[in-house]
Every structure is written in structure tokens, then in C-alpha cells.
Amino acid sequence: MRWEGNDQSDNVEDRRGMGGGGGGFPIGGRSIGLGTVAVAVVAGWLFGINPLTLLGLLSGGGSPVVQQQQAPAHAPRNDRETAFVRTVLRNTEVVWGEVFREGGAQYRAPTLVLFDNSTPTACGTGQSAMGPFYCPGDSKVYIDLRFYDTLRDRLGAPGEFAQAYVIAHEVGHHVQHLLGITDKVDAMRRRQNETQANATSVRVELQADCFAGVWAQRSQESKQWLDPSDIAAAMNAAEKIGDDALQRSAGRAVVPDSFTHGSSAQRQRWFMNGYKSGQVKACDTFNASTL
Template sequence: MKWRGRRTSRHIEDRRGRRGMGIAGTGGLGVLAIVVVGALFGVDLTPLLQGTSTSYPQSQSTGTITAADEEAAQFVSVTLADTEEVWQAIFQQQFDRPYDPATLVLFKGVTQSPCGGASGATGPFYCPADNKIYLDTQFFTTMRSRLGAGGDFAAAYVVAHEVAHHVQHELGILSEANRIRRAASERESNAISVRIELQADCFSGIWARRADQKFGSLEQGDVEEAMNAAKQIGDDTLQRNAGRVPRPHTYTHGTSEQRQSWFLRGFQSGDVRDCDTFSAAAL
């Protein structure tokens, strides 16, 4: 992926290196924090649905900020800037309205959000309560070493996927889907969650196509990196890798095949209307 020398985003909140700095916040009130690979680590994600504190520490950093950390932060900032330009154009073209970008919180170690705690183990997530994405760049090392999903475009796919949840929030999709989920059974709630996630994968594919058209950013093998990442974080693959028999009724993100298919659909189409997972008879 060609990314060096391009504009960085001004919507970065860098909490790395800070300890115990309190800021005000509001409760999550049942909002959903979307987490990429919590199932792999056996993390109980329910606290991310419940954050109700009115103040919380910004960050507790662990370790020093390395040169690799700084390069990863620069990469994330450029990728975020790319998503801003792409989605601003799409919102104007397809919705005749401005796009209000998300803020991306960089942290190292642990931090808090209105949606609950964040750490390298929980993975990146979007919190609709404050319109922020939370990301420990160490997660990219986890992707490479534990998930077998290395490569800079695989990392860009992760950022684009979380931005896609913000796009869903901006369009009113996320709040409506979560409203229905709260009144549904666990099985039904999981099924709706899968459709949320697959749509975000499709939106990520749209971003990849548009970014390449606008910036010429894709290099040979980049799409394959994203497709491999989508495969490695499919629910069925994660459950098998954790030594469990896949249980479809517990899926919350979709199978590897589904995630790859919807990313590719967005990449080939470039049109938001082709990412309507909620109306699809089959995923």
C-alpha cells in the first residue's frame, strides 16, 4: 500500500504515554461497541455495552513508545485521512449531505471509553456514544503473529472497517439495528450483529476501491491481504483456531467466506446501495 508522504488526519486523539488523566464522559446507555476479534481471546464483551460512568481515566500506558509505534500511528493517521476524503465524496454524491468524520483514539496498554474498557486484547472498536474509534497499534502485531493476517493493507482494512461502523452510525443504520437487537432474543441479536458487521466489510471494500481511484494507493497483493484478514477473523475460523467446534448461532461477525464475499462486493461495486445486508435473503 502506498501511503507515505500523504495527508494525515487531524481527527487523531493520542493517549499514548498518559497515565490517569481524567476526562468527563457520559454513559453508553446500552450502546454497542463493535470489537473485531474478542472471540479469539475469550473476552467477555458485555461491559462494552454498559459504560455508565461519568468520568474515566484517559489511558494507562504500558512500555515506551517505540519507532515501530510511531510509524504505525503515522500509517493509521494517513489511512484515516483517506477514509475521510472518500466518505466525504460518497456522502455528497449519494446522500447530498456532509460527512462528519470520526475521531480515532490511539492508546498503548489500556484506556476507557463511554462504551467500556479498551485494551490490546479487546481489539479495535467503534463507540457510537462518543463517535470515536479506539485502537492500540500493538493490535497490528497481534494480527500478524496470532492471526496470520499481516501486511499494511490488512491493517488498513481494520481501520476502514471501524470507520465503516461510524458511517453506519452517521446514516442511522447502527442505532436502528441496535434498537432492534436490544428487544430480540440472543440468537436473533447475533444474527443482526452479523449483518451489521458484513455491511461494514462491504463499506470497507467501497473505501478500498475509491481510495485506489483517488490516491493510486493499492499495490499488487493488497486486496489479497485484506481478503486474508477477512478470512482470519471470520467467526468460524476464530472458533476453530480456539479449539472449538463452530456454532453458527453464536456468530456475531459472519463466517470467513461471508466476510470475504461482502468486502469483495463493495470493492467491485463502489456503491453503498449494494451493501444492504439487512435486505439480503442470503448472506
């Protein structure tokens, strides 16, 4: 992946070396306003759904919540890993900004937080053991960069594009949040039993994989910074972090009903759906008859 010398994002908050801390949980409730209307319009365009239907899905009971946004701090370090994640994040901002503009909406970029061990988030205390994650409560992606060592050394998924795929997947969750998919799915899961909720989670995660593929295709179209080996690295990473592969590597029986992210084959398939098409419409995992 030829990423050196490309633009870097300022939406990076570097908490490394600051120590961990406690974190509260987000307050429930949703509100509907111009932002939600814009979400419904763009989501309707992307998925071919009537925006009025989406507005009914996005609005709901509960008390309105006012979320305060803080300007992201500039990352104080200039090491190669920081430069890499800032470069990948910047490109996701460019690509998703274009996708949203095509749909008549404005993309609101997430902040990427670099941390060690643990850190407070709007979704509770984030732990390195959780791996990279996205918190919709504060619209931030969290990652302890030592996860990349785990990805390479323990999971057998080396390569910088494998690392970029991880970031793109988490940004995919941010896109889901902006489109109102996250809230809709959370409400759905509250009505489901454990097996059903797991199956819904799989569709959420596979869609984020597909969104990562959309980013990769559009990014490659404009930058020409990927080689076939880079896509192979992403496919290898998707294989290594499939639920079935992880269960086998842990010496456990493979139990599909317990899957929350999808099998290796499913994760590869949906990433490639996004990559081959470059279209968000190819990522409707929720209406897919087979995954």
C-alpha cells in the same frame, strides 16, 4: 500499499503512555432535529428508501441527549505506525466526504484514539483485549496498535493493507452511526433473543466490511496506491478473523448460531461486494436473502 507522502489526518488523539482509566456508559435517549433529517435524506438516497420512512425509524422515545464534541488533539508522535494510521484515516475522510456529498449531506469525520491497555470511552472502559472498536457515544474509533502485532503474528494476517482494512471497517461502523443504522439495529436487538441478536450483529459487521470495500475501491480509483497483493492481504485478514476461523483456532467447535461477525467466506464476500461496486447500495446486508 504506497501510502508514504500522502496527507495525514489531524483527527487523531494519542493517549499512549497516559495509562488507563474508568469510563462511564452513555446515557440513553435520542433526539430528532436537522441532523437527523439530513441523515434520513442521505440514507434514503443511498439505499433507495423513502426518507419519511427513515425518519420514523430514526426518531423514537426517550429523553433528548446533548453531546458535546471536543476538538481532537494532534498526535504528538511521528513514528511510522502513527503516520500510517493518520494517512489511512485521512483518506477515509476524503472518500466518505465525497460519498456523503453525492447524497446531499455532510460527512462528520470520527476521531481515532490510540491507546495502551485501557482507556475511558463513552461506551465504558475500552480494553486492548477487545481489539479495535468504534464507540457511537463519542464517535471515536479506538485502537491499541499492538493489535497489529497480533494480526500479523498470531492470526497470520500480515501486510499494511490488512491493517488499513481494520481501520476502514471501524470507520464503516461510524458511517452506520451517521446514517442512523446503529440506533435502528440496537432497538431491533433489544426485542430479539440471543440467537436472533447474534444474526443481526452479523449483518451489521458484514455491512461494515462492505463499507471498507467501498472505501478501498474509491481510494484506489483516486490514488492508485494499491497492488493486487494488497487486496489479497485484506482477503486473508477477512479470512483469519471470521468467526468460524477464530473458533477453530481456539480449538472450539464451529457454532454458527454464536457468530457475531460472520464467517470467513461471508466477510470476504461482502468486502469484495463493496470493492467491486464502489457503491454503498451494494452493502444492504439487512435485506440480503443470503449472506
